[in-house]
Amino acid sequence: MEKLINKPAKGKLIYRILLILALGVLLVAEGFFGFRLHELSEKQEQIKHDYSRVNNITYGLFSVQQWKDKVADIVHHQVSSLKITSKQKKILQGEVEQVLLALIDKAEALVNKPKKTISGKIQKFAIKNFVNSDSIRAQVPAFARKIIAEIDNPKNKKQLGRMALGEFNEIAKEESQDTAFVANNAILKKIYHQYNVSSNQQLNLKLSSTLSSIRQQTYYYCFGMLSCVIVVLAFWWFLRKRRDLHTTLFIMSLLFAFILLAVGLTASMIEVDARIRSLDFVLLGEHVVFSDQVLFFQSKSILDVVRVLISQSAIDSVLVGVLILAFSILFPVVKLTSTGVHLLGGKRWAENGIIRYFAFQSGKWSMADVIVIAILMAYIGLNGLLENQLRALNINNDSLTILTTNNTALQPGYIIFICFVLYGLILSTILKSITPHDVH
């Protein structure tokens, strides 16, 4: 009995130091994981920015440069295949003949008019004697055929094609001299240089492989952080009988919560991806394909979402931004601090109404952010409505031009934030059971 009373005084300190050391190591590990996660998510954001820049619809479908080759092909195709059919030829020839005959009639009528001057009379005489209008008329069909042949001449058509192309190249040139275009081009070149590639395809290949490796790594770090938290909770389970260590353990647990919160707020939590899946059609006999035209492709953290909403001009969006800010930053920080204050501060502090509310009741409101993102995800991210409907009707939709946001995905930051909310709720339940103060 004596031993039992004496030992705790000495053992308490040792145990406490051991506990702090163990948790300290864990905390450092968690901090490292969080830091790496944060870094990777920033890198990922940058890469996505570059990717959407390079694959943006402005440089694809909306760029005259992209159409240059396609138009050349189309013109070529049209020039070589544009043939006047024999039936059309006949009609046109008939028309030309009519005009020629009318002209001959007119000329004849003019010549046959009574002339007053001597030279006029001589003219009339000469023409009447030397020119046989019937033989001219007989030559009309041959003339008409020649004229039509001239129109249908491949050389002329090529000339026409060159003219059309020249006109188009002029437009392309104008675009390439446009200041905005020049600036964009410089940026593209810089991006290519930065990633050590020379073409769009190479860049896309490289970026998507980097993205997938980053994705994997972030998930590893994310799981690392989660396992740290689980270990902390395991500590609680094993030490549930050691009331003397609870305060220390609780304060250490709060530090873990702070790290989770910081990472959860700053790491990207949702990736929004809107693109036109494919444009696939035949234009004047040429197959034109544009695939994956990116309209919008970004990763956003909670703080970014808040920034977007607050920068809107509409007052209601700003309000929502402020609410998210309150639920995701203000509430959690105040909550964590007030749980600390409740435990460490005196009775007067601990039983203060505000402190008590924040320590025990406020936790679930951070879930509002989680819910917002979840609903957004269900509405935007998983919007396969059209594809599903078409599939239900057994219609192949591979080559249809469909606006899709299907690749929108949740990111590790979201998981971390959910963990923070749940962890916070668990902590306040734990606090309720270990606090010496009144909680109701």
Next chain:
Amino acid sequence: MSELQKDNIGTHNQIKPGRSGSASFILIAALSLLLVAAAYCGYRFRALAYEQKHIKEDYSLSNNITFGIFSVDRWGDKISAVVDRRVKGFNLNKSQKADMQQEVEKQLHGMVNKAVAEFTRPQKGLGAKLKKLAFNTFVDVKEIHAMVPSFSRTIVTKVTSPKSLKKLKSVAVGKLNELEAQTYDLSDQTISSVEHNIYQKYKVNNATAFDKTVNAKLKQIKGLSYQYAIGMTACILIALLLWLILRRRVDSEVSLFVISLLFAFILLAVGVSSPIIEVDARIKTLEFALLGEKLVFNNQVLFFQSQSILGIIGTLVEQPKPDAVLVGVLLMLFVVILPLLRLIARGLQVSCTELLGDSKFIRFLAFDLGKWDMADVMVVGIAMTYIGLNGILKSQLSGLNIDTEALKVVTVNNSALQLGFFIFVAYVAYNIILSSILKRIDEQNGPCN
């Protein structure tokens, strides 16, 4: 579970004898009737909400932008119709004819000048010199130039005669059709099969009839669902009023509370299963000026989605990605299962039954789990999502609005909160009232004996 609770009501009626027995029996009967009415209204409301959702989904399918502005075939049809009309209706008016004649005259004068220059340039050979002399003597250049207008008039009249215009037009139209036939994508057959399916479903045979049917149906559904929603809330309000008036009769309080829980259950069930937010972004009109005519695309649905809380959870859980599944499960737990459990626990707590074992556990469910019951957070979350999404959509869509002479685009954002959301709000409010009533009963009765 509800049967169990009804059992409880039964036992309580038998246990409490006395003068107020018949009064409380009448009250309970009346409340049960109201309950059945509310349940019926809720059921009909939900069915209507789903019908509305399906109709709107079909409408958005048949009016999807993929089958309109994004369809090369549609553009091809519209453009060739305009060009065809232009070519067929092509006729030269007087001033155009005069212009044409002038043009021809200019050409002829040029030709004459060229011929004259050919003859009059300095010649070398004797024969050529003689020719030049003859030309100079006999040909009066001025006279030839004077004849040009009459020749050109002949050409113009000949070319523009109705007969030859008709022939030329047929050549042009043939050529245009050839070009059009070379421009296509695969949307045409998709459009026709989609239209075929949808028209068959709604028993109509063209787009205008479909629009008319859909609008009529939607209008009818809207009116009816308002009525049912009001009916449901009215039943609940009457029940609460009865409660307020008769709360002095303590002996029937427990049964009354259980019935109120059943009302809450109905509200919760309808609230989580009816659509809450409808997102609908459209290009209302796109007008494109071509050859003095306007190509018009109407009502192009860019994006449509309408989901209930259960639908949202379902979509998340169906995802292949584990994080989405996790979120779906959490939402299911906090927004649907826990509120349900709490309703049941409250019923058990009030009726002091020993059926489900430990009353401590029941107390924990009924009182302490409030922190984990996130129906109220869900309400705030839905409202925030709606406002935020609406704001972002509005600003994005207004960026698409264009109004120039050649191109005019008008977008609309028809996103709206649905009645299901308000039912869910009603559940949360009702739940708060119930909690305070439960607290009062608990304080009066003390823990179960």
